[in-house]
Each structure stands twice: as structure tokens, then as C-alpha cells.
Amino acid sequence: MLIDFSSRPPLPEFSPAAPHLSNYRRVYEASETLSAGSQAARGLDGYLETYERLGTRHVVLKARDLSTTFGFKIANESVADFVKSHGPRFIGFAGVDPYQADAVAAFDHAVNHLGLRGLNLQCFELKMAPDDARLFPLYEKAIELDVPVNIHCGINFSTQTPMSVGKPEYLDNVMVRYPELRAIASPPGWPWVQELIGVAWRHPNLYIGLLAVRPKLLAKAHSGYEPLLQYGRTILKQKMIFGSAFPMMPVDTAVGEMNSLDLSDEVRKLWLHDNAAHFLRLAPGNEAVR
Template identity: 30%
Template sequence: MIVDCHVNVFNADQFSPPEVDLSGGARPGGVSMAADADTLYEAMRDVDKAIIFSLRYGDSVGVDGNDEVTAAAVQKYPDKFVGFACVDPRRPDCMELLEHAIGTLKLKGVKFGPIYNSVPLDDPRLDPVYAYCQKHDLPLTMHMGTTFARDTLLDAGRPIHVDAVAQRYPDLKMIMAHMGHPWIDECIVVARKRPNVYTEVSALCYRPWQFYQALVSAQEYVITDRNKIFWGTDFPFAQVGESIEGLRNINHLVEGTRLPRISQETIDAILHSNPFDHWWHSPLSV
């Protein structure tokens, strides 16, 4: 089984590039920013399930999505998609929108990007979100790590800040996206320390040296055999095929050297990881 745990969904009319063009700033060569439901379904043909969510960061990266788009994609392709709600605690109706997304639209988790709205994880406006997620058994995926957006605070993406929240909300399942790049070791030690914290490797495949170092560190900290690291793409910023091959071929970088190898067990455990068995208190039927 292959599950893509990090897929972005939005319609074309919800994308208007800001001063820093999202399509050109994310990775070398740029990105095709098509991410509507039909495009996603075709892109995800080689995975069994995909967790999808819409970005609500219109002011920082130019994508102003909503949960209705996510829910419509799930309704159209229920065999493939599982939807998460998006939250922006700057909005006065944040909790109302979240309750609608979960109660009415039947989304199964929550996505939050502190780095894109400069709301740090210890901001009091997030406490109702954490409490709601914990009460309703909703995993919280967070964009942890850097960004190219100019009008945001980099410190908001530091994985070390997850530690205190995980201690305050021990029953809240928290997932640090992108292994918190470039603060990967922070991400690894927090995931190792906190039973309720996980991470995933989406969007690392096109930075292969960083990806390799991340997995070496994860092996050395012995979290690779604890079902703590999950696989994903961050589509449309990375494709399924390149993300699979980037993981499978990670040791090509160090052929002919004495540098450590990523074990086949680690590669297989990540590629075939199943968040539905771990991110909810009881396995989610999908």
C-alpha cells in the first residue's frame, strides 16, 4: 500500500501569484500549479490513497483555497481521497469554519501552516484548534520548515516549537511536514521524544543531499523503525514518480564512498507507511 499523506488541492481561480511567484520560487525549474480534483486524481493513479487539503494563504503565497473544494474532491473521488480542513487562526470565524468542515463536510483531519501566516504555535488563538482536534480525534498536519514567502517569520516554522504543544496536548496527534527542513534534526528529536508527534518526507526528493542526510540522521536517532516517518509528495510541488524514485534511489548519491547507507528496511517502511493506522486513536476505515 502507498499513501500520499500530503497533497494540495485548489482550483485555478484560487491561485493568484503574489510578488514572489509561488510557481517559480519553490524549486528549480518552477512548478505547474494545476491542483484541481481531476488533476489530482490523475496524478495520484499510482498511490492507493491521498490525504488532500486546500491552502488558505492568499496574502503570503497567493493560494486562497477553502474546505468546500476539498470536500467536493473527496465526494467526487471517495476511493482515492481523504480530506483535511485548513485553518487560519487570524480569522475571527476560524473555529466556526473548522466545526463546519468536520461536522458538515466530514473532513478527517486539519492542516495548519504557521510559517505562512506568522502565527506561532504558542499563540493563544491556536488553543481552541488544538483542543478541538484533541477532543475529536483529528490529526493536525503542520507545515514545519522554511518558506520562500517574504512576508512571514521563519521562526514560526521551527520544529522545536512543536515540543511544548505536544506536551500540553498529549492526545493530539501532530505531524511535522517536510521533516521541518532545514531544521531536520530538530524535527527528528521532537518526533523521537513525543509519542504523539510524527513527521513525513514530502517535497524532500528534489533536494537529494538534504534528503539523504535527513534519513541518515533519522536512522542514527533510531526513529525509522517506530512508524514515525510517512511518505508524501506535496503535489503539485513534487510528483508521485519522482518522490518514489527519490526515496528508492537515495543511496545512489553515496555509491563508491564509505558514507552510511539508508537501509532497505527504512526505505520500505517509509514508502509503505500507513498513516490511517497511526494518526487516529483507532485505525481509520477508508
């Protein structure tokens, strides 16, 4: 069984114009070209059929509100409408603009009225480090609502924002202040992978999202990702969560590369399903024993 923690449907409302991400298109050109020819990219029917064929339990879709910084928005309403239209397989995370006075209220509305089940903070697009005090009310609301938060971690390729905002040390500051917060660092921290491993090891409620990175790189010498494989199949095996990051990568390719890693059946099941189920507080469904 599979849970994909990161995906975007091939619909206009999920892909508005994003000039601030133009450098991403250069960096990910090869994998996005491959993705464009995949079954999931062949319209909405192909996208839905891909997840059906793979036996996917859930797919997480994330809103983003960058109105103040970049005039970009994947609306909470668009995510909620998709989830409502396409059934319980899809789970939505909210996106709010922390520069706006109503950010906390918008987050509360997204959860309590739209049915979204988490918060997405792409901090480099917000031009804030994760430990910026302007985000504290959102973390406090997430704790109150008992929903998880996805926080961007690691390098970003938007040259309009310093890459330093993605350092795991800022997440450490957040988790020290809010140890009860359920959070996931994704992508998995490159080029500060070992630092992220240390932070995740320290904090019981911090997970690592294996998304926006080719899974095969975890086994490639000198890639910088190798420690994720070493620690992720041992002391952090219950912290690793898979996401395809479609359309940055074909869903089938990401799953295939994950299945090709040297993992035990127990650990593979944790990475591909059970850890995400635990993080999302899903109803029990043949999860590995903890």
C-alpha cells in the first residue's frame, strides 16, 4: 500500500504562472520532461488511473499562498474542491499568507470548514526562515487544531530567495519552542542532510519527507543523500515519508526507484505507507507494529 505525500494534479488551478520558480524548470528539466510523458501527466484521467493502478491509499495535495511575496496562489478552495470531487484517496493541506492579518483565521477556516488536514509552509517562497516569529501563531493554531505542518527544508532554486532559509537549524529552533508540533521537513535537507538527521533524531515529532529528490540518489556514492539511507533504515526508520513530487518526477519512476533501494520489507512499508499514516493520524490499516 502507498501514500504519496506530495503531488499536484495536472489542472490549471494547481499550476498558476510562477516566474519566481523559473530556475526550478532549468534544474528539473530532465525529470519534468520524463514526467510529461508519463501516464499521470495524460490529463486528469491518467493522473487518477496511475494512483489506482499503484494501489494508493492516499495522496497529499498542498495549497500555497504567496500573495504578498510573489503574487502566486494555489487556493485552499481549489484543493478542497478536488478532494471533495475525487474521494477519500486525496488529502489536502492548507496554504496561508503569514503577512496577512487574517492568516490564522484563514488556516482555521481551511481546516474546520473546508476539511483540509494540515498546513503547508514553503518558507523560501514566503521569504521567511521557519523560526520567524510571524509563523508562531500558525504553529500554535496547528497544535490547537491537532494537524501537521509541512515545512520546506534544504536548498531552494529560486534565486530570488537565499538558500540559507532552508537550514535545518531553524527547524530545530521551532521544535524546541513547540515540541508538541507535528512537522515534516521536506525535501530532505540537502546540502545539510546530516544536520537534518540530527534534528529529526532529537525531536520525536519531526519527520523527514523523501520528496523532490530522485530516490536512487540515496544509494549513490558522494551524492550527499547517502546518510538518509543509513539512518533511515535504522534509528530513523519510523521518520521517513515518501512523496513523488509529481509533476517534478513521474509517480511510477519515484515509486520504482524507492522499491529498488536496499531496504527490508518492514522498512520499505514504513517509508511508503505506515509512517505517513501515523503522521497524518489515519485510521489503522495494517500498519507495521511500533
